[in-house]
Amino acid sequence: MSGQNDLDNLIEMMAKLPGLGPRSARRAVLHMIKKRALVLMPLSDALARVAETARECLNCGNVGTTDLCEICQSEKRANGELCIVEDVADLWAMERAGVFKGRYHVLGGTLSALDAVGPEELRIPKLIDRVTSEEISEVILALNATVDGQTTAHYIADQIEHRVKVTSLAQGVPIGGELDYLDDGTIGAALRARKSI
Amino acid sequence: MSGQNDLDNLIEMMAKLPGLGPRSARRAVLHMIKKRALVLMPLSDALARVAETARECLNCGNVGTTDLCEICQSEKRANGELCIVEDVADLWAMERAGVFKGRYHVLGGTLSALDAVGPEELRIPKLIDRVTSEEISEVILALNATVDGQTTAHYIADQIEHRVKVTSLAQGVPIGGELDYLDDGTIGAALRARKSI
Secondary structure: OHHHHHHHHHHHHHHOOOOOOHHHHHHHHHHHHHOHHHHHHHHHHHHHHHHHHOEEOOOOOOEEOOOOOHHHHOOOOOOOEEEEEOOHHHHHHHHHHOOOOOEEEEOOOOOEOOOOEOOOOOOHHHHHHHHHHOOOOEEEEOOOOOHHHHHHHHHHHHHHOOOOEEEEOOOOOOOOOOHHHOOHHHHHHHHHOOOOO | OHHHHHHHHHHHHHHOOOOOOHHHHHHHHHHHHHOHHHHHHHHHHHHHHHHHHOEEOOOOOOEEOOOOOHHHHOOOOOOOEEEEEOOHHHHHHHHHHOOOOOEEEEOOOOOEOOOOEOOOOOOHHHHHHHHHHOOOOEEEEOOOOOHHHHHHHHHHHHHHOOOOEEEEOOOOOOOOOOHHHOOHHHHHHHHHOOOOO
């Protein structure tokens, strides 16, 4: 009977989303069906709308519904500062912090010899293009503090530091962090980068 | 800009599903957008199909896409045995176990004086109706081993045990369970229900 298949199909697809498994997918689907008007219909509409309109910004790689994303279009953002992030999720994290007022460039990953990801696979040529053509005064590397992230940061710095000032996020003790629970590398970085009060 | 709102809206709705929060909703939505053809479009279609067709079985309360669910329609299920469960999720759990070949009746909750849930709010009148009109030889109470579940089980047994044999799931040590990790109540129940080998 096709009906049961529709349900099983939906549960199977939900179960493949990151952070969900078969059990939570079943729970979510049952919850949706029970609250048909309040949850299922609006969610279905929202998903259909996003499926129709979501696209990558041609300039920075952010996700939006227009060829140029909100941030690239905004008149209020400072033109001079360009923040480089690995992923759209990182861009969102920066935006939630709400302290950066410039524009972004999303690489779409990190360089990786193992996975055969070179500069051409990322949005690095476009970045070099932007640094040349736009009025950029500072490029801020906000890549993850992982080996691949830092390799990528060094590669990008090499490519553009003769044209523009390149900085990276400070490393140190997180706000609210307790020394006892921090790894040795972070403590070492925080000590090396110590400031006079 | 309406585009960003569509995305935020979708994330907000996903975040309200049981088992998901803002962070996992953002991750899931980004994953969907990145895999537009492979994940987003099929999921959107599946959700729209379920939103259109999902309904409660008029007979047993199971979820399906026809007025009578697959199990109620099936010729292969034994007519004589009726398994009473609280919720569709419990019915699915029984079906996954794959040992019960009869039919089901979903109550849609448990009696609860605190939440003002009486027999009329559940599917209990319909159950009594089924016991009278269908050829039922045994009613198996598969309600949760909680206070409300057991109260409901006693109430139902009171109502129908003069017409039909009423049984309930055995209580005892779960398969693979270690005594050291079991609660006292379960060990007590298992001891009282001990069997000769």
